[in-house]
Ligand SMILES: Nc1nc2c(ncn2[C@@H]2O[C@H](COP(=O)(O)OP(=O)(O)OP(=O)(O)O)[C@@H](O)[C@H]2O)c(=O)[nH]1
């Protein structure tokens with residue numbers, strides 16, 4: 503495992519409430535650092551000897567006033583066998599708004615410092631308990647709202663992605679080794695490694711990085727949800743479809759064109775994959791100021807959309823304006839939805855095919871016909887490349903990962919270019935060094951403080 507870092511190890515003792523605030527049966531406080539036991543003895547003066555990993559029910563008191571605050575269950579984990587690698591206490595108190603806060607105040611009065619967001623996990627990372635990818639997976643487990651992200655996070659926490667990146671790093675180092683042979687033994691009888699073999703090795707690394715990178719667009723959508731915008735002429739059935747996909751009557755539906763004014767957004771999960779569904783104002787020329795603003799908002803959403811569901815009533819042809827609108831959207835992002843299919847027997851599917859390459863699905867919000875098919879189409883479009891993947895293969899779920907992988911790939915490609923240009927091997931090889939550094943930065947073998955601040959700053963306090 504790659505563990506060495508450039509950051510200094512912390513020496514103070516931190517404390518935080520690890521559970522969310524509010525009414526609840528129990529709350530958990532955490533303490534980590536060299537003085538954890540000292541802090542414990544100051545708030546639980548009668549506790550006596552504390553053995554690691556044995557729970558003790560004890561009175562918790564303010565260290566100065568001696569006031570009894572609660573009776574809590576204390577577990578002590580001795581360094582290095584703890585989450586952070588330091589001495590750690592976990593103190594279970596009664597829940598609620600006040601008790602955990604009073605116990606935290608007592609811990610601070612006893613010499614601990616209030617932890618920053620993510621500081622426990624940061625220490626775990628600095629002590630080599632987790633690599634950076636695993637630490638990010640912890641954040642995803644806490645924040646993730648979709649089953650698919652959860653599966654990917656569990657896999658990543660189990661080092662699935664870390665292992666894959668380490669293999670890539672080893673492969674680059676393997677290529678370097680081939681060169682070293684050529685550089686160090688140029689005069690030997692044995693011929694140096696043939697350039698073709700070095701090139702094949704480098705190309706193989708690039709192909710492997712590419713295949714991991716290929717999961718990035720969809721992997722990153724797992725976190726935000728695929729922004730799926732319903733658009734179309736007024737009265738085309740967008741709000742009805744929005745409601746049908748959500749399974750609740752969220753949006754107002756009337757037979758008056760121009761009913762929806764503002765954009766309405768809702769999260770929906772399709773087989774565990776996250777979507778952010780947006781209903782918008784119907785697109786038309788209008789003199790109405792409010793409606794005009796709504797249409798402007800719709801256009802902004804359309805610019806940011808990952809997917810567009812373009813709604814046109816079944817039973818009539820797509821008109822020239824609608825065709826022009828669709829032509830502006832990449833076919834990959836577009837689904838042409840023929841709505842109100844219950845009211846129109848003849849769906850003109852062949853005519854649609856001449857109009858657009860986009861997938862066409864016929865639906866009725868009234869009867870539910872076609873909704874399942876539309877869901878499947880959404881799933882394939884937004885997450886087709888990774889369906890069923892989480893849990894089996896590593897996924898790239900963050901921009902940070904994609905950036906590092908692209909940097910590594912580009913360096914290996916630059917190495918190949920340098921070889922083609924007959925640059926001396928020892929110079930060409932610096933690109934491979936840089937590729938290794940990019941991959942090590944991804945796992946966190948070498949990392950600078952600002953990267954750590956970015957990774958851990960978004961954590962919750964107490965983790
Ligand atoms: N028969 C039938 N009528 C539908 C269906 N979906 C929508 N409608 C009707 O079509 C009309 C317009 O529906 P909406 O969902 O409000 O259409 P919209 O595209 O949101 O309209 P705006 O918000 O004005 O842009 C309403 O009278 C709906 O009842 C359907 O599947 N079948």
Ligand SMILES: [Mg+2]
Nearest residue numbers: 740741761762
């Ligand atoms: Mg509407």
